[in-house]
Amino acid sequence: MAREDVKTQQENLSEIAAAFPEEIVHLENITEKICLELAEAERSVEQMDEEYRETQLYMAEHRNEGDAKEMFQSEMALRQIDSLGASAVVFRDKLRKTKASPYFARIDFLPETGDEGALAYYIGLYAFRHERQLLIIDWRSPVASMFYDFELGHASYDAPRDHVEGELVLKRQFKIKNGEIEFAFDSSQNIQDDILQQELAHTSDEKMKSIISTIQKEQNKIIRNEKAHTLIIQGVAGSGKTSIALHRVAFLLYRFRNTIKAQNVTILSPNKVFGDYISNVLPELGEEPIFEASLEDLALVQMEEGVDFVGDRNPLETEDKAWEERVKFKATAEFVREMDAYIEKLPETAFQAQDFVFESFLVPADWIQARVNVYTRFPLMQRLEAVADDIHSRLENEFLREEKPPHRNRIFIALKKMLPFKTTLALYKDFYRQLGKPKMYTPVKKGVLEWNDVFPYLYLQAAFTGLQESRLIKHLVVDEMQDYSPIQYAVINRLFKCPKTILGDFGQSINPNCQYTLEELHQLYEGSELVRLEKSYRSTYEIIHFAKSIVEMQDFEAVERHGDAPELLAAETAEEEIGLLADRISAFHRGGYNALGIITRTNTEAKELFDRLKERQAEVNLITPESKSFQNGATVLSIQMSKGLEFDEVILPFADDRTYCTEFDRNLLYVACTRAMHRLTLTCTGRPSRLLQGLL
Ligand SMILES: Nc1ncnc2c1ncn2[C@@H]1O[C@H](COP(=O)(O)OP(=O)(O)OP(=O)(O)O)[C@@H](O)[C@H]1O
Numbered sequence: 247m248a249r250e251d252v253k254t255q256q257e258n259l260s261e262i263a264a265a266f267p268e269e270i271v272h273l274e275n276i277t278e279k280i281c282l283e284l285a286e287a288e289r290s291v292e293q294m295d296e297e298y299r300e301t302q303l304y305m306a307e308h309r310n311e312g313d314a315k316e317m318f319q320s321e322m323a324l325r326q327i328d329s330l331g332a333s334a335v336v337f338r339d340k341l342r343k344t345k346a347s348p349y350f351a352r353i354d355f356l357p358e359t360g361d362e363g364a365l366a367y368y369i370g371l372y373a374f375r376h377e378r379q380l381l382i383i384d385w386r387s388p389v390a391s392m393f394y395d396f397e398l399g400h401a402s403y404d405a406p407r408d409h410v411e412g413e414l415v416l417k418r419q420f421k422i423k424n425g426e427i428e429f430a431f432d433s434s435q436n437i438q439d440d441i442l443q444q445e446l447a448h449t450s451d452e453k454m455k456s457i458i459s460t461i462q463k464e465q466n467k468i469i470r471n472e473k474a475h476t477l478i479i480q481g482v483a484g485s486g487k488t489s490i491a492l493h494r495v496a497f498l499l500y501r502f503r504n505t506i507k508a509q510n511v512t513i514l515s516p517n518k519v520f521g522d523y524i525s526n527v528l529p530e531l532g533e534e535p536i537f538e539a540s541l542e543d544l545a546l547v548q549m550e551e552g553v554d555f556v557g558d559r560n561p562l563e564t565e566d567k568a569w570e571e572r573v574k575f576k577a578t579a580e581f582v583r584e585m586d587a588y589i590e591k592l593p594e595t596a597f598q599a600q601d602f603v604f605e606s607f608l609v610p611a612d613w614i615q616a617r618v619n620v621y622t623r624f625p626l627m628q629r630l631e632a633v634a635d636d637i638h639s640r641l642e643n644e645f646l647r648e649e650k651p652p653h654r655n656r657i658f659i660a661l662k663k664m665l666p667f668k669t670t671l672a673l674y675k676d677f678y679r680q681l682g683k684p685k686m687y688t689p690v691k692k693g694v695l696e697w698n699d700v701f702p703y704l705y706l707q708a709a710f711t712g713l714q715e716s717r718l719i720k721h722l723v724v725d726e727m728q729d730y731s732p733i734q735y736a737v738i739n740r741l742f743k744c745p746k747t748i749l750g751d752f753g754q755s756i757n758p759n760c761q762y763t764l765e766e767l768h769q770l771y772e773g774s775e776l777v778r779l780e781k782s783y784r785s786t787y788e789i790i791h792f793a794k795s796i797v798e799m800q801d802f803e804a805v806e807r808h809g810d811a812p813e814l815l816a817a818e819t820a821e822e823e824i825g826l827l828a829d830r831i832s833a834f835h836r837g838g839y840n841a842l843g844i845i846t847r848t849n850t851e852a853k854e855l856f857d858r859l860k861e862r863q864a865e866v867n868l869i870t871p872e873s874k875s876f877q878n879g880a881t882v883l884s885i886q887m888s889k890g891l892e893f894d895e896v897i898l899p900f901a902d903d904r905t906y907c908t909e910f911d912r913n914l915l916y917v918a919c920t921r922a923m924h925r926l927t928l929t930c931t932g933r934p935s936r937l938l939q940g941l942l
Pocket residue numbers: 442445446455457460461462465481482483484485486487488489490750751783784889890891892920
């Protein structure tokens with residue numbers, strides 16, 4: 247550490263000691279107690295380790311003595327020590343973190359009904375108790391909500407069984423690092439915004455981080471909403487939607503800890519890179535990571551044997567009009583209605599009841615059809631199973647007969663023969679035939695579906711043979727909601743009947759073939775709550791102002807954090823533009839930022855640019871749709887792959903009038919520009935895009 251830094255730190259400490267002497271003492275006291283608990287926790291871990299080793303040794307020494315019962319008991323003991331040991335390690339690690347940074351805020355609250363004066367609450371990532379006294383409260387506790395929701399003066403909170411009113415008489419914020427107070431402010435000094443600014447001014451991290459000390463009031467409302475079965479969050483780029491959704495999961499895991507565990511929550515995210523980028527937030531909040539899946543993962547699990555599919559094509563990279571028509575046709579709410587109408591008629595069209603005859607037994611066709619119609623809640627194949635049982639019981643009850651009725655499986659096989667279409671695939675083809683649009687189904691080859699057929703197929707499969715519904719998942723988070731089509735939502739709703747948090751930004755829709763609207767999505771979830779976030783936290787005021795002008799959006803606010811205005815570098819030739827980019831990449835590596843994103847319109851362009859930059863020895867990475875993780879450094883990637891990510895600095899190459907010229911391209915530019923936190927540069931060869939006219 248440099249001498250000046252040491253001096254500043256010491257000066258800082260003495261300033262805090264002069265302004266808040268009681269806080270220095272309080273921190274010392276609490277640290278002493280944390281150390282006592284930590285020493286105990288460390289002893290407990292060591293003891294478990296020792297017990298585990300001893301039991302293992304004992305088992306190794308006595309294994310050949312042949313006492314199976316004793317070995318079994320030792321095995322069980324080992325498992326129990328292992329599981330207790332794992333909890334002890336988690337507890338110890340939490341205490342270690344608590345020691346380094348025990349709390350970030352203090353509120354003094356005077357309840358209306360209290361007669362003991364104001365109570366001081368210290369708020370931290372984890373609650374901390376010593377000798378049965380609660381010394382730090384969890385940020386998710388009801389009392390802590392007042393820190394986020396109220397200024398000094400009247401305040402209230404909802405405890406599980408009570409609503410408490412009173413007055414906040416003190417609100418203090420801290421930053422404690424390695425057990426030392428780095429700063430402390432009272433909110434009466436109106437410094438809260440400065441703390442948020444400091445957080446936002448940070449250079450980017452490889453993984454998304456938690457925001458518990460600066461959660462804003464409108465965000466807190468969403469995080470703590472426990473009433474909505476489905477909560478839809480429409481928020482502008484950088485408004486903290488993904489952060490909030492993950493903090494909301496942490497809140498739900500805390501609030502409903504007896505019924506929901508991390509393994510009961512899944513997040514549907516656009517790709518593996520994004521999944522990797524957000525994977526640290528919940529562990530940072532002291533919770534286990536949740537399962538991340540993409541639509542492709544879901545399809546792989548559900549798809550019937552013998553049917554395969556290929557990944558999606560990028561609509562920006564294809565000129566295939568017939569394909570475009572197929573995709574557009576299947577991406578509307580009307581298409582779901584067409585499928586529903588077809589499915590409703592399935593019991594009659596996909597099953598043609600005939601008399602069931604076995605030796606002298608006879609069950610008439612109309613009785614069979616009536617039974618099939620009764621089981622409305624089941625897929626057709628399961629209905630046939632149920633009807634096979636019904637027929638079997640009916641025949642068994644014909645007790646006057648000498649003959650035995652046929653085996654139930656034999657009846658089921660006979661019923662299956664009454665299906666004119668034996669497979670979902672055959673039925674799927676018939677659906678388009680009935681619509682008079684057989685060309686809308688164009689498989690890649692026999693048994694291999696195009697991506698646009700995968701979810702319509704699964705929807706039909708749900709009605710014909712059934713899907714494996716998830717009972718394990720009790721909360722589903724859907725990120726980038728604007729990227730899913732109505733039929734995909736229809737299948738998601740079949741698979742996950744649990745409460746959902748659905749978030750995204752319809753302004754960031756980058757698929758010209760899917761024009762689903764927020765209103766349609768809202769209507770799909772009857773009784774859902776829709777909240778809007780209009781303030782962006784990621785980018786500087788200048789970047790937001792620029793992005794907002796591209797999409798001509800009004801309801802879009804920026805935090806007052808200033809930086810350089812976005813700039814446009816125009817080159818005479820393509821070669822010159824690549825040279826400019828290579829220079830910028832070198833300057834980035836010499837500078838203080840961690841992450842630079844060079845964002846192209848398509849994946850093909852990203853690959854080509856990467857190769858050309860490599861030829862010039864530039865130090866860059868490439869993210870493709872197959873990539874699995876996100877790293878700091880300079881990275882070339884497409885707009886599609888940049889969704890949800892952020893970079894200290896963004897360069898948008900090829901911002902010329904041929905590359906970005908349609909109204910739809912405005913959305914693309916908006917997504918790319920709002921990935922930048924601190925700095926944005928556009929480069930082009932020749933005429934700049936008309937969409938940028940007058941903006942730079
Ligand atoms: N209250 C806050 N305090 C500190 N940082 C915040 C806060 N809210 C959001 N941020 C930061 O703003 C950035 C954007 O957040 P996030 O990625 O969750 O936004 P988003 O709405 O999902 O963005 P996009 O739709 O553009 O992908 C992140 O760096 C996040 O940490």
